[in-house]
Amino acid sequence: MFANFDFDVILRSLPYLFYQGMTFTLLLTALATLGGIVVGTLLALMRLSGVSFLNLPAAAYVNLMRSVPFVLMIFWFYFLVPYIGQWITRSPQPLQVGAFASCLITFTLFEAAFFCEIMRAGIQSIPRGQVAAAEALGMTYPKTMGYIVLPQAFRNMVPVLLTQTIVLFQDTSLVYVLSVTDFLGAASKIAQRDGRLVEMYIFAACIYFLVSLGASHLVRQLQHRIAIIR
């Protein structure tokens, strides 16, 4: 049945697929995760603060991001950000934002909404007594959060955060709508150039599967390693 297939095309295109495609995919995943966690944590702190001018905008932002299709967001940012940038900087022509920068901003902002909800659950899982103890020792709010609450919340949530990262890794393939060459984009280009659609798409699926599977195993191992002893 495989007689008509040419799996050699995979071997020939490996350097291109991985150096160009996978590098982009992994870099975008890593940076967007990092940025998303930072922005998400700040959003979570805003949402949990009793101050309405902080928690209402944060809640609105999270709800907006979660109710818009991701592909739409990618489009939106890619085509609109240059004009918004132009309007802000008052430059004569639209601001030049590279495809990678545009993707990174979109993914970071989008993931931030999800990481916000994860971190919020994590922070809420820390008993009130911990905050009281930190405050009783004279810690200010930033110190209480920075040394006591967030490190514990983060550790409790690492499995969920990394699971979300795996989802993000798969979602990066959506950058195809901008004709950016991520791993899937590279595979699809070769597939169309050489007319080897089936081979390339099977191969791409296998790689996504293997990376995701490997990562989730890693998450499970990490979970045991860093769990707080109670």
Next chain:
Amino acid sequence: MIKIDRVSKWYGPVQVLKDCSAAVARGEVVVVCGPSGSGKSTLIKCVNGLEPFQKGTITVDGVSVSDRKTNLPKLRARIGMVFQHFELFPHLTVRRNLTLPQVKVLHRARDGAEKKAMQLLDRVGLRDHADKFPGQLSGGQQQRVAIARALAMDPIAMLFDEPTSALDPEMIQEVLDVMVGLARDGMTMIVVTHEMGFARKVADRVVFVDQGEIVEDAPTADFFAKPRSQRAQLFLSKILQQ
């Protein structure tokens, strides 16, 4: 040193503290007791501002707790507090539990903080457990670490909020022994507890709280000999029968 002056507190429409007044002098040990839900824990948490109150004033060493201009974290750093559920930081080793607040709040040098930590762990008999995590210790050991952590800040007074209520009976004594030692060393202490043995042994005064009111505030001997109020008599007869 600690002055509570006509403090009232409401949770919504429910008044949980009614016009409470009391004073604690330097070096004095005051035991606060009363039925559960009487507001004694709330009262002690008002002393370092962990619970806000709507009326009255509390001053600690001349600094008002409720004054908005007061630097509350700075004041709290000078008052040690021990909680019912220990509240050690589970993600830090015992040693780090003692050094982190010293370094981050008091800006002490790492070496000095470390030395102080080991000294205090020695005092509560847990030197060998310095590199364990709180979750690896028994309840009594955790509470002793919590006391050491509070002492590491060189507090001018110590607040104990039911320090032995969450402990198994056989661990209560080891914690009380540490507290007795502290009291004998002249530490100013407010202790919310049901341990009447402890009160008899070291308390200078006993404050009896019921339904948010300070019903009785008497020297220890007088309180145990003959409480004036009926409510305190009833409470004592119940608790001493056990």
